[in-house]
Structure formats: structure tokens, C-alpha cells
Amino acid sequence: MEKFSDLERQRHIKLERIRERGIDPYPPRVQRSHTATEAILEFETGKPERDMSLVGRLMSIRAMGRSTFAHIEDGSGRIQIYLRQDALGEEAYEFFKRDFDIGDFIGVTGHLFRTRTGEVTLQVRDFKMLAKSLHPLPEKWHGLKDVETRYRQRYLDLIANEEVREIFVIRARIVSALRRFLDERGFLEVATPVLQPIYGGAAARPFITYHNILDQDLYLRISDELYLKRLIIGGYERVYEIGKDFRNEGVSHKHNPEFTVLEFYQAYADYSDVMEMAEEMVSYVAQEVLGTTCITYQGNEIDLAPPWPRRSLRQAIKEESGIDYQDYPDAQSLYQAVRAIGGNVEPKATRGKLIDALLSNYVEPKLIQPTFLVDYPVEVSPLAKRKPGNSGTVERFEGFAGGMEICNAFTELNDPLDQEERFLAQGRAYEAGDEEAHQMDEDFLIALSYGMPPTGGFGMGIDRLTMLLTDRASIREVILFPHLRTKGQS
């Protein structure tokens, strides 16, 4: 056991005193008739008065001799309680004053009244320790600000900072609204493997793990795409999945190694259909969760209502960087062009990586209002269908808002022979040093070769959408337990 601070020692002494009284400081059951909010509502609406039993964490104590005010907080909110020596008896009143601390969970029974200052308050007739807290809470007025502690001990952040609690309520409502939107349109929610023998569906490096009994390497999925497509092949016309993907790359204010993604696939739809659905979906979620499609993100007013403007990727990059990548058919010449405008890119970057760098550095930060960029180069989109009459370009779009990419979608490639060629090209890119290149997936090719209907597919980062709708600049603010380095025991 670690060495206790003075404050902790003090609480252990109190814990012992409670036990010496023959009282269990961690009783298994509670008596509760109302939540704090229900109690106040009942009093305000003038229902006949009766005794009620409330529970919660002691958040503040104001002791004034023979009477004490305190606030308790449960999941519904806060309510003030009032303890008087003459109502409780000297013994019980002293017990509360001596051995109850801020942070303890307490059960109280009594009746409601209104104080002189107008606050609905429970006058306590009986109280009970529900769980003794042995570690002092963060300070009541300034709360908890230390970012590292907020992330490492999120429970303290949630206790101390109400607005943080609110973020994760909004996040849950976002996910719930997305499900409602898709369910209402006949989509089937499915679950596909997180552990995969071959990873794919995105350009990223995977986490590798190992199955002991099967003596087999497995990968944590970087995308749900290839399994969801198998379900389209299987005959479901509309499927979606909301779950975690894992990418073995750096952490940043926009990246966490595990993150939550929505993907949906719709047979007999193309990327234009999906685009319309995407803008509808995002504005539906904003309307459902925030009551408006007009939001403020990092000081910018953003209106998410459809339609969102469509710009071609090529045009957007040309306008913002001055480079028309069509003029540079190979990596070498494009590299020279990017360097010529001062772009800091690696010499060994593939043409796709260079185009991606142009997009990320010159275009993405400017896309504050919701925007679709459409029609991507084939080499960065190995799973998307080529545009008719333009074999170098695929029917793909990405949606941006607040200067962030939030979704990615395409008309799915359903030509098994073209798909095989794309995988082979990715294999060559991998050999040339692109560690994020797509793996050859024979099993998926076999599935495709049975025939996949024309299909539109879509993926969206739930974390980023939550950032957008809660006005947070860092992804760590919308993930309850963001990834941090483990702190050494020293």
C-alpha cells in the first residue's frame, strides 16, 4: 500500500471510527425513493408532501455549529440537504460532522422545504454512509484543470467538470441519432470481426496480435469495409456497423490509435446517392442532438444544412496550392512541383501521398463550411470504382467541416478483375516502401467474384463528428479514455 498523504490518513481514521461503531461504511444496498431532480420537481409542482429518501455524493459541506448545509449530487443533479442537531440528536449530528467528508456517498431521508434564499432543500431525519471516500476530490471552485490528470483519471474530470460530463452525453446522443437515421431507412446493424487474418479497407499500418491455439497472427481491423461488402454480396441491401478501428500510427489532436467509425453500404446506390445521404445524416444528427444545424466550431459559424457544395479534388488543390496534379503524371515530377511551392514532403513519397499532402496542407484547413471534395485519383483509392471514361479517377468523395475530414465514401469497386489489379498495384507500392499500401486479399476477391451489386459505401469518424458538434479542438476531449503513454513507476 502506498504512503498516504495527511488528508488520506485523516479519512482512514474516520473509516476506522465508523467501523468501530459497528457500521458498514460500504453497505450493499441503499434506500432511494427519488432522484435529486425528481424530488425538486415534485416539490415545485406542489404534490402532497411526504418523506423521501435520496442518495448521492457529498459535494460541499457548510457547517454552522448545530446546523449544517450540504449539497449532494446524484446522476440527475444536485440538491441541498440540511442537518440540525435538534432534529437528529446530538450523537448522530456529531457523527455526521466528524466522520463524513466531501466525496462520500450518503443516503438521506427527510422532508423537503424551501430555505430563506429559496432553495428547495431536504431536511434530514436520518442518514446513512453508502460509501466512504478515502481520497480528497479536486478543489470545488477551480475544479480539475491539469490536462494529464483529466485524461488519466477521467472519473475525477467527470466529477469536477460538468461540461465534460455533458460532452459524453452528447456523444451518446450522436451515436443514437445515427442509428435512428439508418434504422429508419431500412439499414441492418451488423457486427463484423475486429480480429482479422488480413487487414484492409484503408491505407494504414495495423496492430498485430497472435492467437495462441491457432498459432496464427491476427490484425486488429483498420476498417470494416471488406467484411461489410461481403454482406452486400450475401444479399443484404443495406448494412451498417458502428465500432472501433485501430491504426498503428502517431497520436495527435485529430488521431487516437483506436477510434470509432460508422460505415454503411447500400446496394444499388452510387456515390452521388451516398453524398446526399451523408449531408442529410449529419444535419439530422445536429438537429436531433443540438436542436439546430448551425454550430460554432473554434470560433467559426458553420451551417450543416444541406446541400453542401461539391468541389472536385483536382480543382480544389489547383485553386489552393496552384498545382494541377494532372500535369504531373508521376511521383518524381509531382514531388518537384510540391517542393517548388515550398511544400515539405519526403522524396520517396508516392504520387498518392503527395496528392494527399497537398490536400491536407493546402485545402483541408480551408474547408470550414461543410464541403464535399469529389473524384479522387485511382492510386489512393484501391477499393473505389473508376469514373466512366476516365480510368485515372474514381467515384469517391470526402466530406469536410471545421477544417477536418469527417467522412469518406465511394461507388464501390465490384469488378473482381479490376480489384485484383488494384491489389497487385498496391503490392508493388508496398514493395516500393509504402507501408500503408493495401494487402492482397484473395478471400475478398473470391467473394467479389461471386458478384457484388453496384454499391455505395460510406465511412465516418464518430470522434471527429463529436468534436465538431461539441466544439472541441482535440480528439482526446471526446474520447473518455484517450491513449497516453504509461507513466513509469518511479
Add this chain to the structure above:
RNA sequence: GGGCCGCUAACUCAAGUGGCAGAGUAUCGGCCUUUUAAGCCGAGAGUUGUGGGUUCGAGUCCCGCGCGGCCCA
């Protein structure tokens, strides 16, 4: 991976140019029966992230390391 900034009591923060490590909250003791950042009086509380170095003397200066934040890649 690089640059900059931060790490001091349980929490929030102070400690010009190196010179006794402080305050508020919280805690403990005393007074106080309608307070709500309650009030008044008193007390205790620290390996200044960590390991070295310079110095009579280091929270402060130098070097290494750890963790975090922001920016860049």
C-alpha cells in the same frame, strides 16, 4: 522524429536578477441552528516530475531522462 512551453501541498496557483518554499480551497482544532465560493480565530500539511552538474547556497542556472500540452513533420 524536430521545436517551443509546462510539471511546486490533495486541488488551483505564487515565489524580479540564484538567498528562510507561500496563498486560497481542502484537512485538523475552537466559535457559530437558514448557509450556499458561509464567516471568524488557530494549526498541520512539500523528495519543487526525475537523475546528475555548477555554486557558500538551486524551485530558479547547465546537461540527461520521464510525462503532458501546442506547433511542425
